[in-house]
């Protein structure tokens with residue numbers, strides 16, 4: 001038995017997964033906030049501060065906040081947008097179901 005090309009596809013999938021721990025979709029939105037690092041002598045002490053990115057989302061009715069590293073910014077933003085698209089598609093399906101249910105009510109009257 002030789003090397004199955006499907007195996008190499010499987011291997012590359014595993015390696016990309018382990019090197020990219022970020023999930024494909026994430027709840028919430030990414031917002032930029034000004035922060036002060038508190039280091040003595042840093043210009044942020046009396047200036048505008050540093051621009052830092054945070055992801056905000058709701059979990060169990062509470063607002064959660066998570067720091068987003070600059071290196072992860074693009075990936076996290078993409079994951080949030082993917083989740084919003086997913087939820088948008090769900091809303092559309094729900095609206096279709098409701099209009100369908102109304103039609104069924106009309107017919108069965």
Ligand SMILES: [Zn+2]
Nearest residue numbers: 037038042044
């Ligand atoms: Zn600073």
